[in-house]
Amino acid sequence: MTNTPELKLTPTPGQTIGPFYGYALPFEKDNELVNHAHPNSVRLHGVVYDGNGEVIPDALLEIWQADEDGNVVSREGSLVRDGYTFTGWGRTAVNNVGGYNFTTVNPGATDQGKAPFIMLTVFARGLLNRLFTRIYLPEDAAALANDPLLASLSEAERQTLIATREADGSLRLDIRLQGEDETVFLSYPRES
Amino acid sequence: MSANTNALDPAATTATQEEISAEISSTHEDYRQQLLAGKKAETQPRVDFAPYRSSLLRHPTKNLHHADPETIELYSPAFGQRDVHALESDLTIQHNGEPIGERIVVSGRVLDGDGRPVAGQLVEIWQANAAGRYVHKRDQHPAPIDPNFTGVGRAITGANGEYSFTTIKPAPYPWKNHHNAWRPAHIHFSLFGTDFTQRMITQMYFPGDPLFALDPIYQSITDQDARDRLVATYDHSITSHEWATGYNWDIVLTGSNRTWMEEEEGEH
Numbered sequence: 001m002t003n004t005p006e007l008k009l010t011p012t013p014g015q016t017i018g019p020f021y022g023y024a025l026p027f028e029k030d031n032e033l034v035n036h037a038h039p040n041s042v043r044l045h046g047v048v049y050d051g052n053g054e055v056i057p058d059a060l061l062e063i064w065q066a067d068e069d070g071n072v073v074s075r076e077g078s079l080v081r082d083g084y085t086f087t088g089w090g091r092t093a094v095n096n097v098g099g100y101n102f103t104t105v106n107p108g109a110t111d112q113g114k115a116p117f118i119m120l121t122v123f124a125r126g127l128l129n130r131l132f133t134r135i136y137l138p139e140d141a142a143a144l145a146n147d148p149l150l151a152s153l154s155e156a157e158r159q160t161l162i163a164t165r166e167a168d169g170s171l172r173l174d175i176r177l178q179g180e181d182e183t184v185f186l187s188y189p190r191e192s
Numbered sequence: 193m194s195a196n197t198n199a200l201d202p203a204a205t206t207a208t209q210e211e212i213s214a215e216i217s218s219t220h221e222d223y224r225q226q227l228l229a230g231k232k233a234e235t236q237p238r239v240d241f242a243p244y245r246s247s248l249l250r251h252p253t254k255n256l257h258h259a260d261p262e263t264i265e266l267y268s269p270a271f272g273q274r275d276v277h278a279l280e281s282d283l284t285i286q287h288n289g290e291p292i293g294e295r296i297v298v299s300g301r302v303l304d305g306d307g308r309p310v311a312g313q314l315v316e317i318w319q320a321n322a323a324g325r326y327v328h329k330r331d332q333h334p335a336p337i338d339p340n341f342t343g344v345g346r347a348i349t350g351a352n353g354e355y356s357f358t359t360i361k362p363a364p365y366p367w368k369n370h371h372n373a374w375r376p377a378h379i380h381f382s383l384f385g386t387d388f389t390q391r392m393i394t395q396m397y398f399p400g401d402p403l404f405a406l407d408p409i410y411q412s413i414t415d416q417d418a419r420d421r422l423v424a425t426y427d428h429s430i431t432s433h434e435w436a437t438g439y440n441w442d443i444v445l446t447g448s449n450r451t452w453m454e455e456e457e458g459e460h
C-alpha cells in the first residue's frame with residue numbers, strides 16, 4: 001500500500017450521531033439480514049461498553065458482510081425487506097442495556113483459505129466519529145492464523161475481533177470503546 | 193426571570209461556558225503550534241475531546257490499527273428506488289399541513305476523495321424543527337413539537353452524485369454538556385460511498401451561526417478549514433421565487449480503495 005494515490009479533494013469531517021437518531025435511522029426489520037425462519041439463520045449479538053465498563057444505551061451499529069458462499073452481493077431492498085432477498089447489510093440501535101442483535105448467516109470465505117469476517121461500524125452519542133472493526137468467525141483456525149490483520153495484533157487484541165460461538169449456535173462479540181480490553185478499531189488507506 | 197434555566201439539566205455538569213471555551217482554546221492553541229512545527233493539517237474531529245463531556249469514556253485510547261482493505265470492505269451495500277420513495281426528500285409534505293418555519297432547499301453533491309460523483313447511494317437526514325425540538329421521546333426541550341413536521345428525510349443520489357432536500361430551517365437547541373449549552377442549528381447527514389470504508393455520519397451547519405465558537409462538538413474539529421467544510425453556503429441560484437431559500441453543501445467522502453487497487457492489479 002506504499003503507492004496509495006493522494007486524494008484530490010479533502011474529505012468532509014464526521015460528527016457524532018448525537019442522541020436523537022432513534023426516530024430517523026432505525027427501520028422495520030433493520031437488523032434482519034435474513035428471516036428468523038431461514039434454515040441457516042444465525043444470531044449475532046453482544047453488548048457495547050464504555051471506558052468504565054458501563055453499557056452504552058445509545059449506540060447504533062451497522063454490519064456489512066458476504067453471503068454464505070462468500071459472495072459480495074449488490075442488491076437493493078435493505079430498507080424495505082421482503083424477507084427473501086439477502087442484501088448483506090443491516091443496522092440496529094442498541095437496547096437500553098447496550099445489547100445488540102442481528103439475524104444473519106455465517107459469511108463464507110470470500111477467497112479460498114481466507115478467514116471470513118463481518119464488517120462492523122459503530123456510531124454513538126459521545127463518539128465524535130464512526131469506528132470500523134471486523135467480527136471474525138471463530139471456526140477456521142488455519143485461516144485465522146494466516147490472516148494478515150490478525151497476525152499484526154497481540155493475542156489480547158486479536159481476541160477483541162474474534163466472535164465466540166455459543167452453545168445455541170449464535171455468535172457473540174462485545175464491543176468496548178475504551179479500557180483494558182478495548183476493541184481494536186481500524187483505519188484504512190486514503191482517509192485523508 | 194431565569195427560573196427555568198436549569199430545569200432542563202438537573203444532571204448537567206456545573207462547568208460554565210467560559211470553562212468549556214477555555215478548554216477548547218487551549219486544545220486549538222496546541223494544534224496551531226503543531227501546525228507551525230510542520231505537522232499535517234487535521235481533517236477530522238478529535239475523538240478524544242474533553243470539552244464534549246460525553247466523549248470522555250467513549251473514545252478509543254489506542255491508535256486506530258491500519259488495515260489493508262479486503263473484499264467486503266471494498267464494496268458498499270446497494271440502495272435504490274425500491275428502498276426510497278422520491279417524495280421522502282421533501283420533509284414539508286409528510287403531514288396534512290405546512291410545517292411552521294423558514295422553508296429551505298438544501299442541495300449539493302456527494303463526491304469521493306478523487307472527485308468522482310457517488311451515484312445511486314443513500315443519503316439520510318434528520319433534524320430539529322423551527323423551534324429547536326426533535327420528534328424524539330428523549331428530547332425534553334420545552335419547545336413546541338410541530339404536528340406537521342417530523343424532520344426525517346431520505347434520498348438516492350443522482351448520476352452526478354447530486355441530492356436535494358426541501359425542509360424547514362432548524363433552530364438551535366439547548367443540551368446538557370454544561371450550563372447554558374446550546375448547539376448551533378444543524379442537520380444530521382448519514383452517507384454511504386462506493387466502499388463501506390467511506391461510510392460516514394456528520395452534521396451540516398448554516399453560515400454565520402453565532403454559536404459556532406461555543407460548541408464543543410463543532411470545535412472538536414481543531415482545523416478551521418476543516419470546520420468550514422461542514423458549513424453550507426447560501427446559494428441564490430437554489431433559492432426559488434416566492435417559495436424557499438436555498439443552500440448548497442457538497443460532501444466529500446474518503447478515497448475509494450477498490451478503484452486504485454483494481455487498477456494496480458490490472459498492471460500485473
Ligand SMILES: [Fe+2]
Nearest residue numbers: 018020378380
Ligand atoms: Fe442534533
